[in-house]
Amino acid sequence: MPAPLVGHRFGVGIVPPLDPGKAKGIKVLGISGSSRQEPGISKSERLLVRALDRYRGYGCDTTFLRLKDLKIYDCEGNYSENPSYCTYPCQSSLKYDDDQMQAVYDAVLATDLLVLATPIRWNNHSALVQKFVERMNAIENQSSWFGNRLIRNKVVGLIIIGHVDGIQHVAGNLLNFFVWLGFHVPEDAIASWVGENDEDTTKDWDQIERNRYTQEDLWNMIHSTLRLAYNLKQGIGENEEKG
Numbered sequence: 200m201p202a203p204l205v206g207h208r209f210g211v212g213i214v215p216p217l218d219p220g221k222a223k224g225i226k227v228l229g230i231s232g233s234s235r236q237e238p239g240i241s242k243s244e245r246l247l248v249r250a251l252d253r254y255r256g257y258g259c260d261t262t263f264l265r266l267k268d269l270k271i272y273d274c275e276g277n278y279s280e281n282p283s284y285c286t287y288p289c290q291s292s293l294k295y296d297d298d299q300m301q302a303v304y305d306a307v308l309a310t311d312l313l314v315l316a317t318p319i320r321w322n323n324h325s326a327l328v329q330k331f332v333e334r335m336n337a338i339e340n341q342s343s344w345f346g347n348r349l350i351r352n353k354v355v356g357l358i359i360i361g362h363v364d365g366i367q368h369v370a371g372n373l374l375n376f377f378v379w380l381g382f383h384v385p386e387d388a389i390a391s392w393v394g395e396n397d398e399d400t401t402k403d404w405d406q407i408e409r410n411r412y413t414q415e416d417l418w419n420m421i422h423s424t425l426r427l428a429y430n431l432k433q434g435i436g437e438n439e440e441k442g
């Protein structure tokens with residue numbers, strides 16, 4: 200089991216880990232929205248992989264998807280013509296034989312806990328994440344138009360990395376999206392880091408590794424999402440715990 204961090208900041212403290220054994224069988228999906236060509240180059244993806252390693256250390260079943268590796272067509276805006284045309288399965292998945300968005304749908308619908316990692320691109324999430332968001336409208340519209348809620352008792356967490364730009368803006372947009380889908384948001388849902396104004400990205404990873412607050416955020420996000428996912432599976436409240 201991963202060793203806990205010590206200390207705290209701003210009086211918030213460290214989220215205690217879930218009791219050993221309770222996380223066993225919880226399904227965790229990590230989605231990387233970085234556009235970097237090779238795995239492991241992206242800093243947001245590195246933190247995501249670290250988080251998935253820690254979830255596995257508690258007995259969770261983990262799945263990792265890189266949006267960059269998948270052939271995903273743009274949303275064609277069927278909803279704008281008529282909401283009843285935005286269906287699940289998505290019309291684009293049915294139209295294009297090589298569209299791989301169904302693999303993402305299947306993974307999201309099967310998971311208990313989703314962690315999305317994105318770099319900041321000009322004060323917004325990445326273009327790949329935006330494509331994911333727009334294609335997920337087929338899932339959201341099942342509830343809002345057809346009355347068939349597909350997302351129930353699922354938890355979301357975010358990893359956001361950038362330079363100079365706004366983490367709060369990106370987090371606000373994405374959490375709004377996930378809440379509309381039906382995801383639950385825990386007390387500590389975001390791990391983040393913003394670089395210096397000099398924009399020298401060559402030294403970013405070393406600074407991320409040494410930044411106590413980013414490491415604390417990652418710890419808290421992992422354990423806050425995990426505790427809420429466990430409680431939802433048990434049918435109890437966010438801060439309660441059985442046994």
